[in-house]
Amino acid sequence: MPDPAAPRRRSWWGDPRLRALLFQALFVVALVALAAIVVDNTLENLQRRGISTGFDFLAREAGFGIIQTLVEYSETSTFGRTFVVGLLNTLLVSALGIVLATLLGFLIGVARLSPNWMIARLAGVYIEVFRNIPLLLQVFFWYFAVLRALPGPRESLSLGEAVFLNLRGLYLPRPAPEEGFGLVLTALAVGLLATVVLLAWARRRRIRTGRPLRVGRYAPLLAVALPGAAWVLTGAPLAWDLPRLQGFNFQGGLTLIPELIALWLALAIYTAAFVAEIVRAGILSVPGGQTEAATALGLSRGQTLRLVVIPQALRVIVPPLTSQYLNLLKNSSLATAIGYPDLVAVFAGTTLNQTGQAVEVIAMTMAVYLTISLGISLLMNWYNARVTLPGH
Amino acid sequence: MGTEKHSDALPPPASGLGVVGWLRRNLFSSIGNTLLTLVALYLIASTVPSFLRWAIIDADWLGTNRADCTSGGACWVFVTTRINQFIYGFYPLAEQWRVNAAGLLLVALVAPLLIRALPYKGVLGLALLAGYPFAGYLLLYGGAFGLPVVATHLWGGLMLTLVIALVGIVLALPLGVLLALGRRSQMPVIRAACVAYIELWRAVPLITVLFMASVMLPLFFPADMSVDKLARAMIGIVLFQAAYMAEVVRGGLQAIPKGQYEAAEALGLGYWQSMGLVILPQALRLVIPGIVNTFIALFKDTTLVLIIGLFDLLGIVQQAFADPAWLGYSLEGYLFAGFIFWAFCFAMSRYSQALERELRRGR
Numbered sequence: 001m002p003d004p005a006a007p008r009r010r011s012w013w014g015d016p017r018l019r020a021l022l023f024q025a026l027f028v029v030a031l032v033a034l035a036a037i038v039v040d041n042t043l044e045n046l047q048r049r050g051i052s053t054g055f056d057f058l059a060r061e062a063g064f065g066i067i068q069t070l071v072e073y074s075e076t077s078t079f080g081r082t083f084v085v086g087l088l089n090t091l092l093v094s095a096l097g098i099v100l101a102t103l104l105g106f107l108i109g110v111a112r113l114s115p116n117w118m119i120a121r122l123a124g125v126y127i128e129v130f131r132n133i134p135l136l137l138q139v140f141f142w143y144f145a146v147l148r149a150l151p152g153p154r155e156s157l158s159l160g161e162a163v164f165l166n167l168r169g170l171y172l173p174r175p176a177p178e179e180g181f182g183l184v185l186t187a188l189a190v191g192l193l194a195t196v197v198l199l200a201w202a203r204r205r206r207i208r209t210g211r212p213l214r215v216g217r218y219a220p221l222l223a224v225a226l227p228g229a230a231w232v233l234t235g236a237p238l239a240w241d242l243p244r245l246q247g248f249n250f251q252g253g254l255t256l257i258p259e260l261i262a263l264w265l266a267l268a269i270y271t272a273a274f275v276a277e278i279v280r281a282g283i284l285s286v287p288g289g290q291t292e293a294a295t296a297l298g299l300s301r302g303q304t305l306r307l308v309v310i311p312q313a314l315r316v317i318v319p320p321l322t323s324q325y326l327n328l329l330k331n332s333s334l335a336t337a338i339g340y341p342d343l344v345a346v347f348a349g350t351t352l353n354q355t356g357q358a359v360e361v362i363a364m365t366m367a368v369y370l371t372i373s374l375g376i377s378l379l380m381n382w383y384n385a386r387v388t389l390p391g392h
Numbered sequence: 393m394g395t396e397k398h399s400d401a402l403p404p405p406a407s408g409l410g411v412v413g414w415l416r417r418n419l420f421s422s423i424g425n426t427l428l429t430l431v432a433l434y435l436i437a438s439t440v441p442s443f444l445r446w447a448i449i450d451a452d453w454l455g456t457n458r459a460d461c462t463s464g465g466a467c468w469v470f471v472t473t474r475i476n477q478f479i480y481g482f483y484p485l486a487e488q489w490r491v492n493a494a495g496l497l498l499v500a501l502v503a504p505l506l507i508r509a510l511p512y513k514g515v516l517g518l519a520l521l522a523g524y525p526f527a528g529y530l531l532l533y534g535g536a537f538g539l540p541v542v543a544t545h546l547w548g549g550l551m552l553t554l555v556i557a558l559v560g561i562v563l564a565l566p567l568g569v570l571l572a573l574g575r576r577s578q579m580p581v582i583r584a585a586c587v588a589y590i591e592l593w594r595a596v597p598l599i600t601v602l603f604m605a606s607v608m609l610p611l612f613f614p615a616d617m618s619v620d621k622l623a624r625a626m627i628g629i630v631l632f633q634a635a636y637m638a639e640v641v642r643g644g645l646q647a648i649p650k651g652q653y654e655a656a657e658a659l660g661l662g663y664w665q666s667m668g669l670v671i672l673p674q675a676l677r678l679v680i681p682g683i684v685n686t687f688i689a690l691f692k693d694t695t696l697v698l699i700i701g702l703f704d705l706l707g708i709v710q711q712a713f714a715d716p717a718w719l720g721y722s723l724e725g726y727l728f729a730g731f732i733f734w735a736f737c738f739a740m741s742r743y744s745q746a747l748e749r750e751l752r753r754g755r
Contacts (some may be wrong), residue, residue, distance in 0.1 A: 024581040031585070042611045116425045118417035118432045132737035133730045134692040141730070144713070145722045152692050299447055330597035337699055358607040366596045366604075373595035 017259030041361065051356045058083070062349055066341045079351050085348035087368060092265050093342065094329045100268035101328060102321075107274025112280050123276065131273035136334055137269055143262035143338045153249050162242055164250060169180055170261055171243035174254040184227050191226035195219045207381065259340035271328045275321065282317035283309075315387045322380050326373055345370060409517040418737065447727070458718060470721040471728045476710055478728075481548020481703055490539065491551050494531040500526065500559075506743065508750070525562060544622040548703035552682065556626060556694045561687050563630045568637025569676075573667060575638065576645055586638070593635035598696050601628045625697050633690055640682040644675035677752065684744035688737050695733075705729055 046053060058080035065075055073081055111123035130138070148167065150157070156166040164171040198219040206212050214215040231237075243253030286309050293306040335342035336349055343365060357392040419429045422461055450465025453472065460468035471478070501520045504510045521646050528753035532555065535541045547555065593601070605628030606621070613619060619627075656666030676683075698707030709725045712718065 020579050023580050027581060027585070033672060038612045041614055045611045045615055048615060114428070115418070115421065116428050116432075119428050122432055122435070129734065129737060131735045132688075132692075132741065134695040134706065136695040136698075136727060137733065140706070140710065141726045145726050148722075164705075228617055333597040333599045334696075344597070344599055344603070347428050348600060352603075352607065358604075358611065362600060362604050362608055365600050369597060369600070370592065371597045374591065377591075 026125050034391025043142040049356070052359070053360070057355045057357055062351065062354070064123065064354070066346060067342055079355065082351050083347050084363065086341060086343035087171065088334055089340070089346070090124045093260060093267070093335065093340065094332045096264050097267035097271065097328050097332065098325050100264065101271035101275055104272035106279050108272060109276035109283070111282060112276060117265060127273045131268055134288040135266060135270045135331055136337060139263060139266040139334050139338060141257065142265050147258040147262055154243060156380055164243055167258070168249065170256040171250045172254040173240040173242050176239045176241045176254070178237040178239055180237035182302050183234055184230045187230035188223070188227035190222035200221070217389050253380070259335070259338050262338060263340050267328055267331060271324055274324050278320045278324065279316055285316045286312045319380060319384060322376060326376055329372060330369060395512060399401070413738050438733070466724050467721055468724060470718055470724050477712070478705065478708055479550045480547040481552055481708060483542060483548070484546065484550065487540065487542055490531045490534070492530050494571050497527060521562065533690070544620055549708045550705045552702065553694050553704040556629060556697060557687065557691045559626050560629045560633050565631035565635045565683070567630065567634035569641050569672065571634060571638035572641035572645055575642055582745065590638050592637045594639070598632055598693055599699060601632045602696060602700050604628065622702060625700060625702060636689070637683070640679050640686055641675065643682060644679035645671065647678055648675050656755055679742045681748040684740055686742050686746070691736060692733065705732060
């Protein structure tokens, strides 16, 4: 009598594990073959067009100018330098955009939930208008229809003879630190550090003994008082370099080029509409019972917000918010459409055209975005693992 | 013995009823709220009437050149004289009926799909996915049945925007489904490849993908093979969009209870059978709103093709500003293009929201 537990005899392809192995092996072979064909074609094409390969071009002289550089750069700098300049410009507009989009988005998200009917409606109109119009169109609108329509330097719009706005950009006073300003900064750092340490100690003591430390409430004053004292003692060591009209243009001060302003505004206004929806969903996700329970426990209004509502809302808000920040970073590459010198415009645009080394340049550009995105994703996974409630 | 008599309830105070009550509750419930209302009213009063006067009351609508714009308001003549170009691009006038026919055919196929009560969804869907691409290609490009070829560099305007978006979604969906299945596969090599593909494409901006499609893709093909510029852009967009679509579909796959997988296996269904007959029909139904949202994003993203020299709606409007006879009408052009994009996206997002509510009710 045959053993009923013995497996039935099957042909070898009936074994799912073997079949999976075979399938994966075939997949790898196909992938490698495809890669080989592409590499072969590419090398042949490059040779035919007389384009060199490798990363030697990074050390060659670039020979073109860039309208906004955060680090030292001239036409005699290398192509490698154009990469750094472009990357920094990308990071600058992304950081500015993220700050403004967050402020605007939180404001509008809260306004959307306002008990005031009109405010809630206005916020709703803002969201529906700006998130349904392509970002590129908004960039063009701010750049070509608004900033290009501004008057020339002599008829600048001005604010208190310190801030000027005209066709060529926004001119702001530039802070010019004098001797002793370093001391103020040091005092500020020490004050902040002391505050943090003091608050952490007060918190530990409260948890251990159950009694709050009254002094702890005044700890943040340290961060104001120390640098304030240093400021007075060193005699207000900060001057302002004001922009002044000389001839046909402004000299001195801090200049924001119109390309930066247009891109910044468009990115922030567009992304804020998405941030507002995320904030609204986050706040709505905290059930009203939580607030009532906190009140029943005797927590004050501020404590309820700080200890109960915000932590739970943030758990819902932070992951999609991060992905909006990443979107903003990626969208900053629209700079190339209006000539703001970001990574894509400078490096994947001008440098690529001058060297013809498309493969290397595009790979380096993509690698930058990939590194930032994957880095933030890892951070997000860590954050999610930390804040996920057990059992969810 | 109860001898007490209830007196009739008093009516609520007049100030809490009707229009006055609504106003008090929603606009003037506190000092802060009243201030906010006044600020909002001031904002509206200072912008909306002057905008309406500029855009409608004082505007010029009819005419043939800029001399017809005399009233000082918006000059819509700029748009009306070019409306044909904005819609059809440089498509030859005599052949434009083909674009209209393709559009009507699409509407005829899609409209019954969107209305839930109508039957024959499977047949229509199949006709849309399997038959329409060929019919559409034949109508728009031509080259058979006596239709002359219209080269793709003549395509433009709203028509090109719609073509890119539709091709993008129709091809990205099956690729995205495969990628999503691969990402949840038991086979480590397949899973790793799919994860790498999805994360790579989602991490980079679409512009770099389009740059890659326009400068690098020709290098990948054999030297004697030349690929149409529009086709290259579409390849880039489809590969890019498939990664986003895969994540949407994966959400649906994860929402299907494990019991469904086990039940399909217990019935003796193989992998493709259980996916095709049991899991995917349920999962895809769940993610229709997500697919519509992806489509909205794709629709907005098609504007980026102007950077590699294709004239979609925004590209062709932008190009019209360079006409020396019509300098200085960019505001009108952007408002027109913006309104068209907005109308499409707003309608789609409303549809997606309604669908989401309906799906939630059904469960």
